[in-house]
Every structure is written in structure tokens, then in C-alpha cells.
Amino acid sequence: MEKRKILMITSYPPRECGIATFSRDLVSAIHKSFGTSLEIEVCALENGCNLGRDYPSEVNYIINAAEMDSFFSVADKLNERSDIGMVCIQHEFGLYGGEYGSH
Structure with missing residues (x-):
């Protein structure tokens, strides 16, 4: 059985934005806590x-x-992949295109 992965959909450094920084810190904390098991x-x-x-x-x-x-x-x-077990979406209206983040 293949290892399941988490996919984060988010802004991410080097983009300068608070959610990008938060997401990088979250990825780092998960790596620190779970090592290579996740x-x-x-x-x-x-x-x-x-x-x-x-x-x-x-x-x-x-x-x-x-x-x-x-x-x-x-x-x-992404729909072609079977190894992604969870998707974490970081949301703020300004991150997504369209009127009021409609994309």
C-alpha cells in the first residue's frame, strides 16, 4: 500500500503573504512532528x-x-492520483481569482 499524502492548496513562499507564511510554518511543524511518516x-x-x-x-x-x-x-x-489522502485548502478571498474569489 502506498503512503498517503496531504496536499495543501495555498499561497506559499516566496510569495509574500500572511497565509503563505502560515502554510510554510504548518508544513514545517508537520514535518517536525511526523518526520517521513507523513x-x-x-x-x-x-x-x-x-x-x-x-x-x-x-x-x-x-x-x-x-x-x-x-x-x-x-x-x-490531481484526480488521476490515488496517493492523496487529504486536501487542505487555505482560503482568503484575495487568493482566488474572479469577483469576490469566485474562482
Whole structure:
């Protein structure tokens, strides 16, 4: 049986935002508490302006929140995976595109 993973959908450093900092600290705390028994991957949210950021290795997906198709594309890739046991979504209206974060 393969090890189940947690996927976090969130803004993430080097993006400068309070939720990005919180998410990095949460990933660090989980790694410190559970070591290699629990693996975490990150899907970073981008606002369409800085799509070329140099993310750390835990970031395996990037969603351009300004483009609805980007959400669908990443969702299709994630739906093909059976190793993700939980998705943790960090939300703030400003992170997601569309009117009032409708994306």
C-alpha cells in the first residue's frame, strides 16, 4: 500500500503573504512532528503576475488564480492520483481569482 499524502492548496513562499507564511510554518511543524511518516505536497496559488517564482521542492503544482482553466487543469491532474489522502485548502478571498474569489 502506498503512503498517503496531504496536499495543501495555498499561497506559499516566496510569495509574500500572511497565509503563505502560515502554510510554510504548518508544513514545517508537520514535518517536525511526523518526520517521513507523513508526506506533504503543496499546490501554490499565484495571482497571474509572478508565475516564474522559484518555489521549494514541496511545491509540485501551481495554479494561476487569475485563469479558471488553471484550476481545471490542476484538478484533472490531481484526480488521476490515488496517493492523496487529504486536501487542505487555505482560503482568503484575495487568493482566488474572479469577483469576490469566485474562482
